[in-house]
Amino acid sequence: MKENTVNSRDLEKALAEATRNKEQLEQRIVSLHNIHAALSSGAWNLLYDKEGNLVAVNWSDTLRQMLGFSSTEDFPNTFETWSDRLHPEDKENALGEYESVLADKTGRKVYDVEYRLMSKSGEYHWFRSTGYLSRRADGSPQSFDGIFINHDERHTIDEKLQRTLKEAQDVRDELLLDHEIISAVSKLYFSIYRIDLEKDFYEEISSDRSVHRLTGHEGKAQKKMYELCDSIVSEKYREAVRHFFNLSTVAERLRNTDTVEMEYLSTDGNWHQARFIEKKRNEDGRVTHILYVTRIVSQEKQKELEKQRLEVAYKVAESANEAKTTFLLNMSHDIRTPMNAIIGYSQLMRKKLTDPDLIHYQEMIEESGNILLSIINNVLDMARIESGKMELDENYDAVGSIVSKICQVYQEEAEKKGIHIIYQENIPNLHVLCDITKIEEIFTNLISNSIKYTLSGGRIDVSIEEVPCEKKGYVAIKTTVRDTGIGMSKDFIPRIFEPFERERNTTAGKVAGTGLGLPIVKKLVELMEGTIEVESELGKGSKFTVIIPHKLVDSKLYEKNEPAPAGDFRRVFEGKQILLAEDNDLNAEIATVILEDMGFVVDRAEDGIICVNKMEQQKAGTYDIILMDIQMPNMDGYKATQMIRQLPDSKKASIPIVAMTANAFEEDRKRAFEMGMNGHIAKPIDIENIRSTLAPLLTTQKR
Numbered sequence: 001m002k003e004n005t006v007n008s009r010d011l012e013k014a015l016a017e018a019t020r021n022k023e024q025l026e027q028r029i030v031s032l033h034n035i036h037a038a039l040s041s042g043a044w045n046l047l048y049d050k051e052g053n054l055v056a057v058n059w060s061d062t063l064r065q066m067l068g069f070s071s072t073e074d075f076p077n078t079f080e081t082w083s084d085r086l087h088p089e090d091k092e093n094a095l096g097e098y099e100s101v102l103a104d105k106t107g108r109k110v111y112d113v114e115y116r117l118m119s120k121s122g123e124y125h126w127f128r129s130t131g132y133l134s135r136r137a138d139g140s141p142q143s144f145d146g147i148f149i150n151h152d153e154r155h156t157i158d159e160k161l162q163r164t165l166k167e168a169q170d171v172r173d174e175l176l177l178d179h180e181i182i183s184a185v186s187k188l189y190f191s192i193y194r195i196d197l198e199k200d201f202y203e204e205i206s207s208d209r210s211v212h213r214l215t216g217h218e219g220k221a222q223k224k225m226y227e228l229c230d231s232i233v234s235e236k237y238r239e240a241v242r243h244f245f246n247l248s249t250v251a252e253r254l255r256n257t258d259t260v261e262m263e264y265l266s267t268d269g270n271w272h273q274a275r276f277i278e279k280k281r282n283e284d285g286r287v288t289h290i291l292y293v294t295r296i297v298s299q300e301k302q303k304e305l306e307k308q309r310l311e312v313a314y315k316v317a318e319s320a321n322e323a324k325t326t327f328l329l330n331m332s333h334d335i336r337t338p339m340n341a342i343i344g345y346s347q348l349m350r351k352k353l354t355d356p357d358l359i360h361y362q363e364m365i366e367e368s369g370n371i372l373l374s375i376i377n378n379v380l381d382m383a384r385i386e387s388g389k390m391e392l393d394e395n396y397d398a399v400g401s402i403v404s405k406i407c408q409v410y411q412e413e414a415e416k417k418g419i420h421i422i423y424q425e426n427i428p429n430l431h432v433l434c435d436i437t438k439i440e441e442i443f444t445n446l447i448s449n450s451i452k453y454t455l456s457g458g459r460i461d462v463s464i465e466e467v468p469c470e471k472k473g474y475v476a477i478k479t480t481v482r483d484t485g486i487g488m489s490k491d492f493i494p495r496i497f498e499p500f501e502r503e504r505n506t507t508a509g510k511v512a513g514t515g516l517g518l519p520i521v522k523k524l525v526e527l528m529e530g531t532i533e534v535e536s537e538l539g540k541g542s543k544f545t546v547i548i549p550h551k552l553v554d555s556k557l558y559e560k561n562e563p564a565p566a567g568d569f570r571r572v573f574e575g576k577q578i579l580l581a582e583d584n585d586l587n588a589e590i591a592t593v594i595l596e597d598m599g600f601v602v603d604r605a606e607d608g609i610i611c612v613n614k615m616e617q618q619k620a621g622t623y624d625i626i627l628m629d630i631q632m633p634n635m636d637g638y639k640a641t642q643m644i645r646q647l648p649d650s651k652k653a654s655i656p657i658v659a660m661t662a663n664a665f666e667e668d669r670k671r672a673f674e675m676g677m678n679g680h681i682a683k684p685i686d687i688e689n690i691r692s693t694l695a696p697l698l699t700t701q702k703r
């Protein structure tokens with residue numbers, strides 16, 4: 001009994017202890033559970049037999065819950081339940097570490113791995129798993145126990161940290177780039193400011209060529225701008241720059257553009273360019289932030305000023321040149337008019353003279369008059385060439401005939417001086433287009449120079465030949481004028497085509513001239529796209545070689561102007577009524593004498609209006625022809641011609657009208673024809689010229 005009593009007491013004691021133990025154990029399990037819940041962790045346990053085989057696996061419920069599972073059916077207690085859910089990228093490491101802990105006989109190696117496990121819903125979560133392997137006395141693994149903590153948050157923080165670091169790196173790179181850009185820009189602009197227009201705030205980005213991202217200088221923008229203006233802008237520009245620096249108007253000025261700029265002279269004598277550049281606009285498109293940059297532009301400015309100076313100088317020179325040309329062209333008219341009287345009256349006087357002395361005087365007057373006229377013509381030609389007014393007026397002719405005619409004309413003068421002219425032509429009778437007047441001028445100059453600069457007993461050889469020509473449909477004609485004259489020094493030859501250059505002046509050389517002949521020749525040759533060369537030796541003679549390309553033409557396509565009726569002009573002119581429109585009394589008188597001498601009946605009109613009135617008032621057929629001056633007061637000759645051409649009476653309207661003008665240039669002649677005139681006579685009037693111009697018009701006229 002006693003034994004039983006003891007036993008039963010012992011049993012009660014043991015039971016009570018067991019119950020307490022169980023309660024304690026349950027409490028510990030609960031608190032362990034709580035700890036796991038608080039730590040977001042779970043526990044695991046693996047058991048091995050003596051051979052090292054895994055015989056049992058336990059995943060705690062908290063571990064299951066963390067992955068979204070609720071029971072052992074969902075998440076069975078097998079090794080694969082765990083290993084199959086490992087992230088492919090983490091699997092090798094997680095299993096490798098497990099194996100290496102198993103293999104580590106020292107017992108020091110702890111399992112501590114981070115990996116991702118797939119939850120029930122298929123998402124991966126980060127976990128840190130830590131475990132300790134206990135071994136039996138023989139070293140075989142017995143129990144592997146560990147915990148498993150959710151690390152999602154840390155990883156999110158890590159990722160955030162990584163992202164922030166990356167962003168920081170990007171910002172750093174950007175800043176570096178910014179810095180590089182600013183460095184580069186700073187090389188151009190010695191001062192850069194960032195300005196917030198709305199806050200009236202500035203930050204200095206770089207200054208004085210030293211490169212900083214920010215110099216640390218900042219403050220009130222407008223105040224700073226005005227300070228800059230007062231300290232660096234020279235007095236003369238200060239007012240204008242102050243205006244430019246007014247920040248309250250910058251946004252408006254940048255409304256339709258992204259930059260505005262201004263140049264000014266700084267106090268150190270350099271030219272600066274200040275510039276506002278748009279940086280940011282608000283939603284309304286109004287500029288709110290700008291950059292202000294300044295750079296030195298002295299060199300550019302210098303160049304620009306130089307250019308401006310040159311332009312002004314060029315304009316001055318050009319207008320001076322124009323003034324000179326206008327002056328000379330006007331002189332053409334003003335000098336030719338009295339020259340007309342001198343030569344004309346002297347020609348008229350000749351007929352009445354019998355005294356040989358007086359005849360000699362008359363000849364001298366006429367010759368001097370002609371020389372003066374040729375000098376005037378040269379000066380005028382040069383002026384026209386320089387003003388670019390010279391144009392080609394091409395006409396059909398047989399090349400060669402022009403030069404041979406000139407030789408004939410000069411033959412007499414040369415013979416008088418004891419000089420022989422030998423003309424040689426070695427070309428087929430080529431028909432070409434050429435400006436006959438200008439060709440005549442070229443060779444008249446060359447041949448007359450040879451006569452002028454060759455002494456008695458000398459010889460002049462003129463030869464013409466065809467040379468190869470590159471231009472299709474053209475023929476190149478080479479003309480040489482060679483003399484055995486005084487020649488020229490080597491020093492002078494390079495200057496020979498310069499205007500007004502003469503080797504000897506008139507007094508020293510006793511030969512009259514202007515030094516304009518050859519420059520004109522050269523310009524004319526160039527106008528015709530030809531070349532001229534000179535060879536000369538002092539005391540031996542000179543040789544001028546001219547090559548000019550001419551367009552070949554079919555002679556049948558061109559009909560020569562009818563030659564003036566030869567012979568008895570008087571029969572054609574006798575009794576014909578001529579209306580002479582001429583405002584200048586002297587010119588009118590001389591023309592009247594010449595015309596009456598030819599047989600005309602002359603009626604004079606003092607200006608264009610009177611001329612038109614006379615035509616209107618007189619019966620048709622009263623006048624046979626009109627000689628019309630161009631420059632007249634009240635109404636000029638062109639206008640009068642146009643009015644006559646518009647008269648209702650067709651007979652009156654078609655009367656031949658010949659321009660008679662001191663404007664002796666090609667374009668004047670052309671203009672006369674354009675205005676409806678039938679001919680053109682240049683003053684001073686030449687009797688031969690009047691005859692040959694008027695005769696065809698009167699013979700073809702139907703009455």
Ligand code: ADP
Nearest residue numbers: 449450453487502503513514515516517518542
């Ligand atoms: P000008 O004969 O009116 O002086 P040019 O322009 O025709 O003007 O000629 C310029 C200068 O060239 C002449 O003054 C003369 O010194 C020289 N010269 C021209 N032609 C000849 C020539 N055939 N022989 C020698 N010198 C010449």
